[in-house]
Amino acid sequence: MPKGEFLGEFEIYVLLAVKRLGDDAYGIGIRHAIEQRTGRETAIGAVYATLARLEEKSLVRHALSAPQPVAGGRGRKCYHLTPAGERALSHSTTMLARMMSDAAVVSAKGRAR
């Protein structure tokens, strides 16, 4: 990742969700993971758009899963972090933690935005 380019907040959420879900990191699972933890409804388009952007930056990669066992079932995109993605995520979260400890600001609700 080029110097001076930070991950956006939503990008961090998506990366964290991909990391947590491991082999089950499909689009719908990622969205549900984010919705559960932030308590907010998340637009499906936002998730896919962000995944595409992260993939373009080589922070995530996808592999097609085996087709689902139904008629006309397709393989689905399963995402995982690349080493660069791992590095970018740990960098961003470390920076975030450092910034928060300095300011001692912790949001009571922890809501996004």
Add this chain to the structure above:
Amino acid sequence: MTPPRFSRWLAAWLSPRADRADILADLDADFSSRTGSDARRWYRRQVWRSAAPLLRRRLHVLTAWPRGFSQDVTFAARSLRAAPAFAIGVILMLAIGIGAHIIVSAVVDGVLLRPLPFGDHSDRLVTIHSLHPTIAPDWDDARVSYPDLVAMRHAEGFEAVEGVLPRNVSLSSPEQANRVQAASITPGLFPMLGITPALGRGFTDADAALIGHETSAIISASLWHGMFGGDPRIVGTSVLMNGRAVTIIGVMPDHFSFPHEQELWLPLRADETTGRANRAYFAVGLLRAARTIDQGRAELNAIAASLADRYPDTNRGWSAYAMPIRSFFVSGKSQTSMLGAVTLVLIVVCANVAGLIVARGVGRARELTLRAALGAGRARLIRLLVTETALLSIAGGALGLLAASWGVRALVAWSPEPPPYWATPEIDLRVALFATALTAAVALVAGLLPAIRISKVDASGALLPGARPNVGSPRTRRLQQWLVAGQVAFSFALLVGAGLLTRSANALLTADGGFNPAPLLSLRFYIAGDRYDDPNLRGGVVNDIVERLSALPGVISAGSTGSIPTDDGGDGTRVEDPAAPGDATREIGVQVTPAGPTLFSALNLSLIDGRTFTAAEAADATSDVVIVNARLAAKLWPGDVATGHTLRIRDEDTFVSTRVVGVAPNLVYEEFGEETPQSQLMVYVPTARAGWRTQALLLRVNGDPASLAAAARAEVRRVDPGFAVYDVMTMTDRRGYNHWGNRFMGRVASDFALVALLLAAIGAYSIASYTVAQRTREIGVRLALGSSRSRIMRLFLGLGGRLALWGGALGLVLAAVVARALAGDLFRVSPWTPSDWITPAMLLILAVLAATYLPARRASRVDPAIALRSE
């Protein structure tokens, strides 16, 4: 329960293709886990809130294109630098194709598309012509008589009908005298055209005068700048026109001229003696706003019919015709067909460039497969290849535009009949924009098709030595072969035509006019002024001038005549056949030309028989002596001496009897190539008897004839400062100048033929290259089975030979058509001389074989082991 239809459609439309199915499936999955109206609300909300991020993403993908662009350009430039011969060849071809197209487009734009300069009623201006069924309509000559023109003014459908009588005048100021193209115009002409003088005023009816009695004149801006130095106080000053004072009352705006290249206008009032048979007036009319040209024509014809009834002697059989003024000046037909021709050339160029790119793709198979193996998608490969062509096209287009801007200027400067000033072609913004669009189209056509074809590589075969791209089916190859054969045929016909034109031009330059042109200086002057109304005085003043010129140092001999030999002829008239006196049907057409006493000595010729004119005869309008040329003498008095016989020359309704005093050697007076049987039968009459105001002088000099030009000019003006000397040229230069057009045509045709030959050779090269590429495996098999390398070589040279043969056969037919068409315009050259056909044929065969040699050699060097492994 189904999801809301519009939202689902919107979601599908917004989603990128790669994720569309996943997104819709996700939505459906969550939707089915919900119930009732809540589910539909949720669905709508989801789609609505997804719109912004998805749209942003799409925009991002779109704007990401140019990001790879600079990379593509770098790659393309690097790959072209590695193949400079290919790049230069393609750029030159494109420059020729695009340049030629731009030149013709500029001409078409000027002639057909640019608005006329005559204000908002330009489209209602028509030229009016009198037509007779027995006279072929040459519009410039189909003019109207003045009384008929006045009658046409009664046509209700016309706001105005005005007349123009083009003429040449001699204009002199105290410093100089010039021959000027002028026109007498009815005073209403300029107001009807909607053009007012930039300085001074236009003509009024009060200015109108009989020809020769004008007191006012309007000059063009070019004459104002050229002869009068742009003097701002020019209006109101007086100049001598044909020896009489006229006042300049106005100066027209820059560039204006009408109807052709006139520089001076005089107010016309027709003489009542101007007859209805004198159809000399160029008529222009302005249709009323609501009238169509057909209505105008019908009305004019009704008038013509009533005139024919009232004046049957002069008007029977004559009808009237009107045509839009633009059509009169430029037909547009030849320009449109030229546009078709250059478009065809451009298509051939595109086909050749595409062929070359495919041929080059053969050599790049490994590079392209490697790129594909390293992850370049097909679209990316196409983009790269098209970028290469785009770079070449931009270079070719820029070069073509540059060449065209020069070419258009040259075209205007060298045009034998310059177009009217408002139709002068130029590369303006519009044409430049068109050129840009043309270049883009060429890049797309010549780049995209071959790119689509050769980018079809199989990435899995990347590193195999025999990897080769798809170069088309046998069917498309056959089509391309015919295309190349067609080019061969075309260039053969052009080569034959160019050879004929060049030989004809050389024949014109070296033809013998019956005298040695090398030591001669020639010039003309006009005897202006009322005091020379007496023809005897005209003869006297010419004698005087010739005498003074003879005395100039360096001049061996000087002589006068009416027109310059090998440049223009004399007056056509008829003489009585002495064998059939009184029989009008057996009269013989001859050319009558004035001659001074020393004409033949100036030409370094002596008479065959008899004597030349005396100075006294030359200055006597009543002298009845003539000299005939040998050809006329032999025709009229075969086997007899012509001298002493009486020659009866027709003068309108009567005959004038003259005495033949001498027989002159045959001279060519008419321009070479324009001689007629009549122009070869000459009668020379003494200067005063002929009475011409226009005189030609010939000076035979020691050394360079050009060195005496200034002295000769000054000497004529010393006799009378009102005499405008013009057209001063050495005889040798005059020959070159007269036949400049023929030489130019020969040169242009030769250049075109060579370009066509080059294109055909390039076409042959590219088709041979990819045939070799396609048959690599077959070549390998043949070699493995024991075929010799020279046999393989012959096999592919045979392909070139076949192309030359087919093309040549087709070319023979085409060339025969060209030769037939040219035959009438050739000067002393037979179009069916075998050497004119054999040389181009040899040249063509050599070129095609040379072009196929390289690919054939490549074929003969195929390694059978590698070729066979590739499959």
